[in-house]
Ligand SMILES: NC(=O)C1=CN([C@@H]2O[C@H](COP(=O)(O)OP(=O)(O)OC[C@H]3O[C@@H](n4cnc5c(N)ncnc54)[C@H](OP(=O)(O)O)[C@@H]3O)[C@@H](O)[C@H]2O)C=CC1
């Protein structure tokens with residue numbers, strides 16, 4: 567059986583799709599939330615208007631993990647450590663698939679590194695790529711990356727987690743898959759801010775392209791492979807997130823650009839990841855101009871016009 571930790575939008579969507587292969591248990595920390603989902607067969611708080619199939623059992627009791635041979639963890643990257651500090655030992659020895667996109671503030675660690683710190687004999691893997699929760703839950707076609715350092719376990723996970731509407735490509739480049747997914751969210755905030763401020767589609771294309779160059783610079787410095795970054799988990803997800811108003815990171819940027827408020831309860835991974843990235847970039851001697859302006863925008867230390875001037879007035883260089 568497959569267990570999914572975290573009944574957010576993504577965990578719920580993955581459970582719905584995986585249930586087409588067999589039984590799934592979806593764990594949520596809040597017993598009241600679980601009761602609501604059981605009563606209505608829907609996760610109205612996080613993924614409204616999609617029915618939970620019978621093959622999904624919703625529970626707030628982690629003893630369900632004993633029966634699971636694969637565990638997907640779908641809590642936000644900044645919340646992963648808190649979950650594992652309490653419950654990590656229950657995952658010992660199992661393949662644990664991180665489904666979150668981010669870099670931890672204060673440590674700069676990737677989700678699979680946080681898992682390895684807290685789960686004994688962990689076999690960490692990563693599921694990432696261009697997909698909105700609602701698309702997956704509605705059965706629309708998607709293609710994602712499954713990254714696992716072990717070729718053998720990666721193949722097993724690829725087979726078990728492929729569903730009728732999720733086609734999985736496999737890689738052993740875990741670093742590349744994780745960093746692509748984390749960093750594209752920062753660039754999506756920049757693109758959203760440009761569009762929200764009315765700077766136009768040419769500005770968005772420039773930010774996506776130079777943002778991708780920034781993503782590649784960081785990820786290669788940490789050992790990622792160029793082909794992973796050019797694939798679904800990097801370029802693919804950058805395109806989706808920077809061009810769709812379904813993206814929360816993009817919408818958050820758009821609200822900054824338009825001078826509007828944004829609901830602080832909405833998960834926006836790119837804001838914390840930009841800060842984490844700046845912390846590690848300084849130590850690694852990396853110059854990340856787009857990340858820098860995103861931090862300025864998020865902290866409200868810059869407006870969009872000042873951010874654009876900062877980017878445009880940098881010394882001229884070769885592409
Ligand atoms: N939504 C999407 O389209 C996609 C999301 N992702 C990634 O999935 C990850 C999760 O996002 P998403 O599901 O959308 O987020 P949501 O905001 O919808 O849900 C977050 C979930 O995490 C739970 N949670 C938070 N902290 C803890 C904790 N300490 N212990 C246990 N559970 C916790 C929340 O529980 P509670 O409700 O009790 O607060 C909630 O169920 C992110 O990294 C995101 O980038 C990836 C692809 C697509």
Ligand SMILES: O=C(CO)COP(=O)(O)O
Nearest residue numbers: 695696697698813814815
């Ligand atoms: O990662 C995602 C799409 O692949 C979801 O993006 P948001 O978190 O910006 O909504």
